[in-house]
Structure formats: C-alpha cells, structure tokens
Amino acid sequence: MIEFLTHINPGFLLVIVGIIGCFTPVKRVRQALMVATPVVAMILLAMADRGINLSTTAVLDIELVLYKVDSLNFIFGLAFLLAAFLNAIYALHTDDRLQDGMALTYAGAAVSATFAGDLMTLFIFWEITAVSSVFLILRARTKAAYQAAMRYLGIQILSGVLLLDGLAYVYKSAGSLRFDEIGTFLSFEDPGAKYVFAAFAIKAAFPFLHNWLQDAYPKATVVGAVVLSAFTTKLAVYAFARMFPGFEILIWIGAIMTVFPVFFAVIENDLRKVLSYSLNNQLGFMICAVGIGTPLALNGAAAHAFAHIIYKGLLFMSIGAVLYRVGTTKASELGGLWRSMPWTTIFCIIGAVSISAFPLFSGFVAKSMTMSAVAKEGYVIIWLMLLFASAGVLEHSGIKIPYFTFFGHDTGHRPKEAPFNMLLAMGLAAAICIAIGLPAFAPGFGYDWLYGLLPCTAAVGSAVCEVSGKAVVSYEPYTLEHILTQMQLLMAALLAFILLKRFGLYPAEKPGTILDTDWFYRRWGYGLAKWSGQVWGKAGPAMTGVAGNAGGRVFDRLEEAFSPRGALAKGALTSGMALWSAVLLGVVMLVVLLSS
Template structure:
C-alpha cells in the first residue's frame, strides 16, 4: 500500500489533523508527519507511477525516479529539522502553513503531469505567504502582498504555457520540453520561482520579512522546487548557463550592500541557485548530478544560516548589522553552529558545499567553459566574504552595543545542531550524498589540487576582507532592486487609476449638478429665468458689477395673476371664433 502513496498526501493530511490535536502536543505532532512521509519515501521505488482519473483526464500524482527522490529526501529532512527548530512555537497557523508548504513542494517534485504540477505550484505560493504574514507586522503584510501578487502572476503565465503546450502537443506529461512559445511561457513561470534576475526581487523582498521559523522553510522550498522543474524540463537549455552564472554574481554584488542579515542571506540564495541553474543549462549527467547535489546541500546549509540569523533575531529583536555587534560572548553556540553553515556555503573542505559546489564547477570545467569556471569561482569568493566573514564579524564581533539577548529555546539549538551535523557529515563522507544522485558518480572532490586551490581562494578572500573591513560595515539604507519597477510606480499607478479617476468623477459630478440646477431653474419659470440671464449678460457686457447673486426665486419675475387670466380668456375667444367659422362651413 505504501508502495505508491504520494508523500505529499501525508503532509496535507497533517495540515488537516494538526489543528485537531490538543494544543500542547501540536509541536510534537508536527514532527510525526515528516517522519511518516520519510518512511513512505524510503519505500518508494524508482519507476513507480500513480495515476488518478480526474474528470476525463489522468492525473499522474506520483512519478518516481532518482531525480525526484533526491529532492524528496532533502525536502522531508528539512521539514523535520524546521519542526525541531520551531518546537517552541505556539502558532498553529504557522505549523499548518509549513506542512502545506512542504507537502505541496513534494507534490510538485513527484508530479508526473503539468496539471498536477500547477495545482501544487499554486498551493505552494499560498501556503508560503502565510509564513510571511504570520509575523504580523505592517511591513511583512505589505511584503507578503507583493510576494503573492508576483507569484500569482508567475503562476498565471505558467498555466498559460501549460495550456498552450497541451493544445500544441496534445500531451500534459511533464518531461523535457522541445522549445516553442509554450515552453518559453513555462520557462518564465519556472524562472520566476527560481528567482532568476530580473524576476527575483520577490525573494529578497519577502524572505527577510517572514517569521523566524517561517523563513527557514521559505529558504528551502520554492527556489529548489523550481530548480527541480528546470532540471526536469529544460536540462541542457544553453542560455541557462549564462543566466545562472550572472545570477551567482548578481546575488553576491547585492549582498555587499545589504544591512539586514536575513536579506543578505536571501541574496545568497539567489547566488547559490545561480550555480544550480547554470548546471541545469550545461545539462550533462555530471551537471545534473551537480545541480541536485548542490540543491541538497544548499537546503541544509542555507536552512542552518537562516536558523542562526533567526536565533539572533529571536534573542535580540534585531536583524540589522548597524544595530548589532559583540554578541559572541552572549551567544557562542549560535555563532559556532552558524559558522558550520557559513563554511559549508563557502565550500570549505570537510563541509557540504565543498563536495556539491565543486561538482557544478567541475561540470563546467569538463565542457571547457573557462569564463564560466572563473566567474563561478568569483561568486564563491563573494559568498565566503559575506556569509563567512562580514555577517558573523559585524553580528558577533565588531562594535560592542551591549545587547542583552534573551535566552534561546532548546529546540532551536537542537535544530541547528542536527542541521550542522548533516552539513558536516556530507562534507566528510560525500558518498552519502553521491549515492542518491540521479546518475552514477565517479567524481572525487578531495584531490590535492582541488583542496589546495580552494584553500588559496578562501584564505586570500580573508585577506581581502581584512584589508577593506573598514568599508564593509552595514549602512542603514535600502537597496534598489528590480522590485523598484513595481514598488515605486505603484504611486504612479495609484495616481493614474485611483486619484485621477476619482477627480474625474468629481468634475463630472459637479458639471452634471450645475446642468440639473439650471434646467430646474428654466423649467420653473422660463420667462423669469430668461430675464435674469439677460440681465446678468447685460451687466457683464457693460462691465458693471453683477448685482449680488441672490438664490434664484422663480416667483420674483412671475407675471401677475391677471395676465394669466387674460391669456386664458383670449385663448377662449380665439377658440370660439375659430369653432364658429368652422361650423358655418
């Protein structure tokens, strides 16, 4: 039975069951679902399929192969670790959202057809925004609103592409796309979720505004689901090589300017996902292995980094470099665990990034893409510079600000320690990771040349940091990014579509009222109104002062009653005479 049960179902059931549990056991209850899903996943065999009829259509809820399995493992592991880190949470809404988010991510990973993929894709967007809104600050509410609008837009483009693809090929199966307009629309939808510049600004805008625990899930799922989708649908699509490399550099450049520690880390998600996108673009077996391995390692170390930054935020209520410093003595353990993540993302030997990132670079080396290799190495320099040196230096060392951090829940430490353990384990024993990759691995990361080159690169990056540390302190500024294009013109749009329209209505209303008033005046006493109008026109022509404008009184210029009687009488006389003449004929 468990042989073909989609793991996503477990999480979605969990999201329904969890609120029904007693309040005190919900944090523990949460952990049951990732464990159950993991057991199911371990029992899934590559090649399993599960199709469910829906209307006159076959939905492939489950399509298992080694690529989807590798992503499935790390998603479930991260959902579990996030649950431990957030064990202290008393917020059922967040826990339910996290379960739905993890579940829908798994749903996409195992979706065999594009309709199933699209449905889970949209659940992901909706459940993830709840993790941002759960912070319940005006800033997070607005950032979440921008996030969901961007994602719903991306989802719509994706749906358009899917329907177009269906009309063109008659197939909804999710496999490598052949090219053509439909697949470019789908590529747009995928790229938006992968945070490919210029479609990336939602990430650095919204992730730092999420809750302390929510941002850990955020950093793990959406972009990596997109990497999976790209690897499945667009492996070997060459423009992605350059796109990914530019991403890797782009994130690094913006990270220099960031003051908020979680925003700095968010820019490094973009940078790291750039490696994966480039690998997908290269598309060889080595490269797809590299993309998968890097996604796996990245989810863990980035989760760990966000856990560290979240612990600081939880303890001090601050997340800006300009407001922090000297926390090392108060939070040594958090610093230590954070540094494991930092060494991993920087690709230090013995840590997970070393064995995964180098696969991507090696795939580029094999294809003799010299410039790409150099640029990816440059991105590695920037990564160590920020996550490994700048952020920890200005947070835990740097200027003393005599902060009194609050104690951190034990669950947070446990979550961080477990994640750090995994990062280290993968770095020391890479076969653990290599064995679950889609293709057989012959690559050996620990060669003398590679270790020496990496150490040179990183140690001398350290010297560069040392030289320029004075320039690197946080600056309390906001950095413009492509979100400018929908944030700044929002004022313009507001003026154009709201203010100017309401002004137009105002003018029209006033004109209409004036017309109605003068019509009423004329019909109340045509002759009188004529007299008054002529008078005021004559005054105006003569250049005299207008007689004070009294409110129009229709009785003012009324003919005397006798005139009316006279007119009736006259009419009667005329009528009589006319009738008499007629009678005679």
C-alpha cells in the same frame, strides 16, 4: 496496508496533517504531529519502488500521475522532508496553529509537486505552495509584512497562471501531460515551452524577477523565513532539471544570478536580506549546472540543492534565533553576541563555512562538481564568473553574517541563548553539513552517501541522464587540485576582507533600504500611483457626477422600454416578442444539434 501507503505521495500526508494542524488547539498534540509526519513520510519514501507510476487517476480524460519516484526527484523530495522535520523542531517554542499548519502544508505541497509525474499535478501543488506559504509572511503581523505578502502572492499566482497556459499548449501539441511522454524542452519552438519556462523562472527568482524574494523573506516570521528558504526556489530548480536540462540559455542566466547578488549583499544592512541575496547567488550555481546538462553537471545541481537546503536553513535559523532574542537583524545594531549565545555562534559558523565550500563541509563536495562540469565543457568566461561568485559567497555569507552578528563592534546586547529546540534543530542541520562533507573513508560514509543519491550515478539510472545521451560518471572531490584551488580562493577572499576592514575601505553597515530592480516599481510605480490619486481627487467628483447623470438617463430609457410598465410590455407586441423568442431559441438549438 503498508503497500497501500507506499503508493501514496508522501506529500499528501504532509498536506493533510498540516491542514489538521491549523485546527488542533492542543499545542503538544499539534507539535507532535508536525515533527512525526515528516519522519513517517521519509519512511514511506524509502519503501517506494522507483521508476514506475505508483499512483494515477484520470480527470476530464487527462491522465494524472500523482506519485512517481525516480533518482532525480528522490533526492529533492528527501531534502524537502528533512527540511520539514528540522523546521518543525525549530518551531516548537511557538504556539501558532496557523503558522505550524501552513508550514507543513507548504512543505507537503512542495514534496507532492516534486513527485508528480505530469504537468497538471505539478501545477496543482505549484499553486498550493503559493497560497500556503504566504501565511508565513502574514503571521509577522506588521504592515510591511502584509504589503510584502500581497506582492509575494501576486507574483506567485502569476507563475501559476503562466504554467497553466503552458501546459494547455503542451497538451494540445503532445496530447499528454505526462513527463515520460512529453520529454524535455530543447528549444522554444513549442509555444508551451515559453510559458512553462517563464513560470519556472519566476519561482527560481531569475534576474529582474527576483525581488519578491528579498522583499518577502526578511519580513516573514522568525520561523517563516527558515521555512521559506527551503522549498519554493529549489522546487523551481528541480522543475528546470526535469524539463529543461541542457537548455543553453540557462548557463548564462545562472552565471549572472551568481554574480549580481554579491554587490547588493555587501552593502545590505539587514542580515536576513543578505541571506536572501545569498540564496539568489546559490541558485545561480544550480541553474547554470542544469543548463550545462551533462551527467556531472546535473549531479552537481542535485547535490548543491540538497546541501543548500540544509546549510541555508541553518544560517536562517541562526539569524532567526538572534532576531528572537534581540529583536533585530540589522548588522549596525548587532555584535558581541558570541559572549551570551555561544552555541548559536558555533552553528552559524558551521553554516557559513559550509556555504563558502570549505573542505570537510557539504558545500565543498557539492559546488566543486558544478565548477568541474563548467571547466570540462570549456566555458571559460562562465567558469571565471562562478569563481568570482564563490569568493563573493565567502565575503557576504561566510564572513559578514557571523562577523557582524556575533563579533565585530560590541553593541552591548547580552541576551539569553536560543531556546533548546532552536539549538537542537541547528545542531542537527550542522551535523548534516559536516557528515556529507567528509571524505568517503568507507562506502556510504561522508560524501559517498550523498553521491549515491544523485540522479546520474552508476548505481541508479535517471530519465534526464538518458535523455542527455551520455554515460553516467563518478566524481572525486578530494583531489589535491580541487583542495588547493578552493583554499587559495578562500584565503584570497579572506585576506581581501581583512585588508578592506583594516584600511577602512569596507562599506559601513548603515540603516536604510537598498533597492535594486525593484526601484522601478517602488519609485516609478509609487510615483504613478500617487499622481493618479491626486488626479482622481481633483477630477473624480466631476467625472462621477457626469457618469452618474449619463447612467441615470440610460437606465430611465431602458426602464421605459423593458419594465412591466414599459412600451414593449404593452399590447400585441408582447405576444409577438414571445413568439419570435421561441423561434430564435429553436433555430439555435437546431444549429447546435446539427453541428455536434
């Protein structure tokens, strides 16, 4: 029985239990299932054999690999399961069957897609992530959330359609959809590569395709935003690492992704939207590393994704706790909360220093690998862009989030501390941020545990590393050079913030909506829709009347000809039509028979 379970994709378990949870009215039973299922799934994953197809099936002569574990998807899958476990604990104070069930289903779809061994299985769960995650926005039950959810769903379904188009081309050219037979895309010569790339780009929130993230995440429920931050975009990073390692254009796209969100995050007032821009920024580091494609860079992308899922979730949890107690995440309406929410303040600071890559925290041991990989390959401009982006991370996520939420100007709010289950989830996430950031004083301790899971380590081989044709490498983050470089950068950014605040040059936190590339559809699109509505309001009745009259005349003629009372139903013509219809049908059947 145990052997049978270890051959089942653990994501399937989460999806099934998540659906069951939607129909489980007893709160304690449902929440016990939500918390226990990811734990069971992690145990099954740990017992699974790596490098072989554990579960396969055939549908319409297409071989589907439903479950395959290797060193690349193992670390992503483990991070997703950890996030699902923490998210379930964080949601224990709520009693929302649909939210609980869809959150676990969403996590399960992401896990299932990660362990898929072929493009078709990936596509199926790619779409399930889109459908299940939209409920986490809808459950906010506001008009803005509904509108954002519809926009979000549309763009996510578009990603799925593009992926389906791409896999059709791939199947035609390669005759298979299995990753181990397709290999990786090294150019756009295969038309399928373009469609697959575009599908991944949407979910990874590439520049000009990113607005669904800042539009939807801040409007989700308190729990929903935490859940959303973990899965969709990191699934896209995994997909790029699986199919596009060493794809050079990703280097520049990733670098641009790290830089542009900094400017918007600085002036944004909604702190959940600040975290959404910060999420864009962090994705850029991972995408850039995938584009470099060397073993060190791929290790950096995987390590960064793992660490990011935890510390970004921690930051969304802390701001979510503030939203739950105060009712707002506007920086202009917050401040002084450390007095009544001390534990939430501490956990938020741990998340902030982790994302800022302070030594002794998870971000340092992950991000430094990407920076080293970029420098080693000689990309000077890219390295400078990432360096600037690293300073920006400290400013908008490391300083702005905790400062304006818990310190800054005191607005007089004195809410209760977050519920115990929220504190427990935040405490566990904070502990992970610290544990994997510590120096490796012993084997399996500190960052050595995380590095042992990476796809291009000496202990565990990986298909993507073998494709790169280069030897696996080891890495030591705690060198004097790395520590001094990072601390100089962090202190310079901190000093800049202090001076800007001291001389009144830091942008004031003001209510309002900050638009970036969504300006085109929010302003132009809205204007076009409004103009079209006005035109239709004036010309519509007349056009409808003309069309109705013309349609009526056409219908009358058709009825006159073909109805039982019509001319074609009278006399010998009826039997003649029946005879010729039979002859034509026979000819068609003969042609089909001869051509088969």
